[in-house]
Every structure is written in structure tokens, then in C-alpha cells.
Amino acid sequence: xxxxxxxxxxxxxxxxxxxxxxxxxTYPVKNISSEMSFLEMxxxxxxxxxxxxxxxxxxxxxxxxxxxxxxxxxxxxxxHGPWQQNTTCQLHMRAYKDGxxxxxxxxxxNAFPVLKDLVVDxxxxxRIIQAGGYISxxxxxxxxxxxxxxxxxxxxxxxxxxxxxxxxxxxxxCKNSSALLFVSAKVSHLxxxxxxxxxxxxxxxxxxxxxxxEGFGSCTNTGACxxxxxxxxxxxxxxxxxxxxxxxxxxxxx
Amino acid sequence: MKWSEMFTSSVGxxxxxxxxxxxxxxxxxxxxxxxxxxxxxxxxxxxNKAAHFMGSTVLIRIAEIGLFLxxxxxxxxxxxxELQNRSKRKQGYAVPMGNKxxxxxxxxxxxxxxxxxxxxxxHWWHFxxxxxxxxxxxxxxxxxxxxxxxxxxxxxxxxxxxLWVVLVYVFACFSLCWHLVHGFQSAFRTVGVSNSKxxxxxxxxxxxxxxxxxxxxxxxPVSMYLGWV
Ligand code: HEM
Ligand code: SF4
Ligand code: FES
Numbered sequence: 096x097x098x099x100x101x102x103x104x105x106x107x108x109x110x111x112x113x114x115x116x117x118x119x120x121t122y123p124v125k126n127i128s129s130e131m132s133f134l135e136m137x138x139x140x141x142x143x144x145x146x147x148x149x150x151x152x153x154x155x156x157x158x159x160x161x162x163x164x165x166x167x168x169x170x171x172x173x174x175h176g177p178w179q180q181n182t183t184c185q186l187h188m189r190a191y192k193d194g195x196x197x198x199x200x201x202x203x204x205n206a207f208p209v210l211k212d213l214v215v216d217x218x219x220x221x222r223i224i225q226a227g228g229y230i231s232x233x234x235x236x237x238x239x240x241x242x243x244x245x246x247x248x249x250x251x252x253x254x255x256x257x258x259x260x261x262x263x264x265x266x267x268x269c270k271n272s273s274a275l276l277f278v279s280a281k282v283s284h285l286x287x288x289x290x291x292x293x294x295x296x297x298x299x300x301x302x303x304x305x306x307x308x309e310g311f312g313s314c315t316n317t318g319a320c321x322x323x324x325x326x327x328x329x330x331x332x333x334x335x336x337x338x339x340x341x342x343x344x345x346x347x348x349x
Numbered sequence: 350m351k352w353s354e355m356f357t358s359s360v361g362x363x364x365x366x367x368x369x370x371x372x373x374x375x376x377x378x379x380x381x382x383x384x385x386x387x388x389x390x391x392x393x394x395x396x397n398k399a400a401h402f403m404g405s406t407v408l409i410r411i412a413e414i415g416l417f418l419x420x421x422x423x424x425x426x427x428x429x430x431e432l433q434n435r436s437k438r439k440q441g442y443a444v445p446m447g448n449k450x451x452x453x454x455x456x457x458x459x460x461x462x463x464x465x466x467x468x469x470x471x472h473w474w475h476f477x478x479x480x481x482x483x484x485x486x487x488x489x490x491x492x493x494x495x496x497x498x499x500x501x502x503x504x505x506x507x508x509x510x511x512l513w514v515v516l517v518y519v520f521a522c523f524s525l526c527w528h529l530v531h532g533f534q535s536a537f538r539t540v541g542v543s544n545s546k547x548x549x550x551x552x553x554x555x556x557x558x559x560x561x562x563x564x565x566x567x568x569x570p571v572s573m574y575l576g577w578v
Contacts, residue, residue, distance in 0.1 A: 342541075
């Protein structure tokens with residue numbers, strides 16, 4: 096495709112800190128190359144703001160190559176912008192044309208409070224992982240990597256679920272602010288592998304309990320999460336989690 | 350898991366919705382089957398006999414209590430779910446996501462359910478309350494092969510002689526169809542069916558079920574209003 100440059104109007108959510116109210120600010124940006132990434136475009140704007148002595152726009156990012164899950168922008172009514180299976184950092188300006196207006200908002204959910212501008216606190220996800228998204232391994236010499244056989248189909252499904260980068264776009268997209276795509280990806284990843292066996296039941300129960308405590312909603316299978324997930328996590332994982340949860344819960348003594 | 354978590358945890362609540370929803374799906378097949386007897390073209394004899402049977406055994410009286418429990422559980426849990434889910438995002442988006450990623454009817458289950466609830470109240474007032482409790486001047490007695498019974502067919506024909514009633518019923522069936530197009534397949538996902546080969550089948554069967562059941566119910570008042578039966 097041919098390179099081109101464009102002038103855009105950005106409407107960005109600005110909020111000083113957790114407790115302040117926040118509002119949209121409008122910024123014109125000029126001479127943006129179609130080859131830039133979306134975050135580079137924000138970098139250009141921020142440098143200009145700094146030159147003018149203004150506060151640059153705060154946003155989360157780290158790897159800028161679609162693997163860490165830090166970037167989080169709700170762009171023109173869609174988490175991670177218009178492209179399918181894509182993170183904000185991998186969105187490029189060739190998705191836009193001269194004269195476009197782009198509205199940028201932070202993830203919105205009570206469980207993801209805004210810290211500043213576009214940065215939200217996603218530590219609720221960390222606490223869900225701490226509640227059960229792990230396996231316990233005895234210390235000592237490492238077990239031979241191929242000692243435990245895994246069926247190929249299960250290995251593939253576990254691998255696909257493990258692709259979740261914990262970005263939170265599923266929550267941002269969900270009308271119920273449900274985190275079930277994330278939680279079900281983590282539960283499925285371990286439930287499908289023999290290593291996840293010993294803690295399988297407590298994991299499903301504890302992760303769901305923590306998710307509820309953090310203030311995420313209940314899933315109603317609308318599918319919005321799957322549509323925006325940068326890693327293509329399937330909502331079949333949610334059905335698996337529903338099953339894991341009830342098998343563990345109905346089979347427990349307490 | 351404590352029993353109460355069936356009604357308090359996010360996943361438990363969904364199981365209650367799914368099990369009561371599936372129960373209602375089965376009930377609708379029975380209900381539509383019996384009502385379809387009006388099309389036997391025998392002046393309502395077959396339908397009256399079927400309706401009489403549904404009120405004549407103690408087993409069906411017990412099932413009726415189960416049905417009411419199921420409906421009320423589904424409705425109460427449905428509103429709880431909707432209200433709690435709505436409270437999870439205090440500050441909304443300036444640009445809503447709309448149809449980017451989900452279908453309107455999957456996001457409107459409580460609205461469609463509310464239309465159904467309002468319809469149920471009218472529907473109970475039309476048929477269940479007169480038949481069980483207070484009677485109706487158009488609910489005459491009839492004698493079929495020596496058995497005395499209500500002439501429900503007559504009450505149906507009277508009720509569906511009013512155009513607005515027919516229109517309300519048809520509108521309710523439209524809501525039912527969309528509630529079920531999402532609800533049927535969603536219920537199976539909720540009870541843990543995760544294999545894609547079943548999910549594809551269930552989705553298609555669900556669409557078929559929703560359209561056929563809703564169309565059958567909608568055609569009953571229409572047939573009577575237009576004098577087809
Ligand atoms: C004949 C009547 C009805 C039938 C057959 C029916 C069936 C269903 C089914 C199968 C589901 C899917 C459950 C799941 O996703 O696990 C559902 C969900 C739901 N229903 Fe109903 N329903 C009926 C009436 C109502 C009424 C009167 C309301 C009133 C509020 C209602 C509100 C809801 C809500 C809020 C959901 C949750 C949406 C979801 O979880 O996907 N329903 N219904
Ligand atoms: S499931 Fe997808 S959208 Fe949700 S956190 Fe994981 S990668 Fe992000
Ligand atoms: S910055 Fe790491 S995924 Fe976008």
C-alpha cells in the first residue's frame with residue numbers, strides 16, 4: 096500500500112488521578128504517517144504537549160509487539176481499535192484516513208478503576224491469578240520434560256487458551272463487565288493438562304470466587320469478548336469453566 | 350460450594366437461569382402441542398379434551414406448581430442478574446460498542462423477558478385465572494362423550510375476536526422468538542457444553558425451535574381472528 100500522511104482530530108479521556116472527575120480533551124494532530132503505529136501517533140502528540148509545557152497523555156504499554164497485554168485503549172467504540180485479533184500497539188495508522196476523528200477512552204469497569212488518563216488498574220486480574228491460576232510444583236531436580244504424556248488435542252487446546260495475555264479487553268467489551276473469558280482461558284489452560292490435575296477443583300472455585308469479589312459481572316454469552324480478544328480466545332473456554340465450576344462445586348462436601 | 354452459591358456466585362446464577370430456561374423450553378413444547386389441537390377442525394373437541402386432561406390428574410397439578418416455581422425463579426434471578434451486571438460499570442463509554450461483536454437480542458434478554466412477563470400477566474388473566482378460579486361467561490360447560498368439561502375453545506375464540514389482543518399476542522411471540530434464539534444455545538453453553546461440533550448443532554436446532562414454537566403460538570390467535578378454525 097502507498098504511504099500517506101494525515102491530519103486527525105483526537106478526543107482523549109483526560110483524568111488527573113483516581114479521585115478526580117475527568118473529561119474529554121480535543122487535540123488536532125498533524126502529519127501522521129500511515130506507517131506509524133497507533134501508540135507512536137500518541138507519542139508524537141505527547142512530545143508536542145511536553146514542548147508546550149502541558150501534561151502528556153498517560154497510557155499503558157510495554158512490549159509494543161502484541162505479547163505483554165499492557166496496552167489498553169478503547170478506540171472509537173472498540174477495545175484495541177478496529178482490527179481483528181489485534182492489540183492497540185499493533186494497530187497501525189493505515190487503518191485511518193485524513194480528516195478522521197478518533198475517540199480514545201480507558202477500559203471502563205468498576206473492577207478496573209482509572210488511575211490516570213488512559214491507564215487503568217488491572218491488579219484485580221493479578222489477584223484472580225493468585226487465587227488459583229498456578230500449579231504447585233515440588234522443589235528438587237527438574238522432571239524430564241517429556242515424562243508426562245499429553246494428548247495432542249488437549250495440548251493444542253491448552254496452548255490456545257494459554258495465549259491469553261491478560262489485557263482485559265474482554266472485560267472492556269462486555270456489557271456486564273464480566274471477566275469470564277480471561278478466567279476461563281486460565282482455568283482451561285491448566286485443566287486440560289495433567290500438571291493442572293491436583294488443584295483442578297479448588298482452582299475453578301477459588302478463581303471464580305475472587306473474580307466475584309473483585310466486582311466483575313456475570314457472563315451472558317453475548318460473545319463481545321471473543322470478538323475483541325487480541326489472541327482469539329474462544330468462548331468455548333467459558334462453557335468449559337461453567338462445567339469445571341459446577342463439577343467442583345456440586346462434588347464438594349461443604 | 351454452599352447451596353446458597355447457586356444463587357449468589359456469578360456462575361451459579363447462570364446455572365439457575367439455564368436450568369429454569371431449559372425447563373421452560375420443554376414446557377413450551379407441551380403447551381404448543383396441546384394448543385395445536387385447535388387445528389383439528391372438529392369445533393374444538395380434541396382441544397377441549399386435551400385441555401381437560403391437563404387439569405384432571407394430580408400429577409399435572411404438581412407439575413403446575415413446579416412450572417410456577419420455575420418461571421418465578423427464572424424471572425427473579427433474571428432481574429437480579431441484569432441489575433447486578435448493570436451495576437458493574439458505573440461510568441459508561443462515550444462511544445458505545447453497539448453491534449460490534451454481539452447481537453442486539455443477546456444484549457436485550459431482560460428487555461425481551463420483561464415483554465414476556467407483561468404478556469404472561471395478560472395471558473394468565475385471559476385463560477388461567479378464569480379456568481382455575483373465577484370463571485368467565487364465555488367459559489361455558491360442554492359434554493363430550495359423557496364427560497363434563499370447560500369449553501376452553503369457546504373462551505379462546507371469544508378472547509381472540511379482539512384485534513388488539515391478537516396483536517399483543519403476536520408481538521409477545523416475536524419477543525419469545527428472539528429471547529430463545531439467544532437463550533436456547535446460551536443455556537447449553539452455561540451448563541458446560543463446550544465441544545464445537547455440538548455447539549454448531551445446538552445453535553441451529555435452537556433457531557429452528559425458536560422460530561417454529563413462536564410461529565405456532567402466533568398463528569393460534571391469528572387463525573381464530575381470521576376465522577380459519
Ligand atoms: C417462556 C418463557 C421463557 C423462556 C422459555 C426462557 C428461556 C431462557 C433461556 C433458555 C435462557 C438462557 C439461559 C442461559 O444463558 O444460561 C434465558 C435467559 C434469560 N432470561 Fe429467559 N425465558 C423465558 C422468560 C423470561 C422472562 C419472563 C424473563 C423476565 C425477566 C426472562 C429473563 C431472562 C434473562 C435476564 C436471561 C439472562 C440472559 C442470559 O443469561 O443469557 N426470561 N431465558
Ligand atoms: S481473554 Fe483475550 S481479551 Fe481477555 S484478557 Fe485474555 S487476551 Fe485479553
Ligand atoms: S504493548 Fe505489549 S501487547 Fe501492546
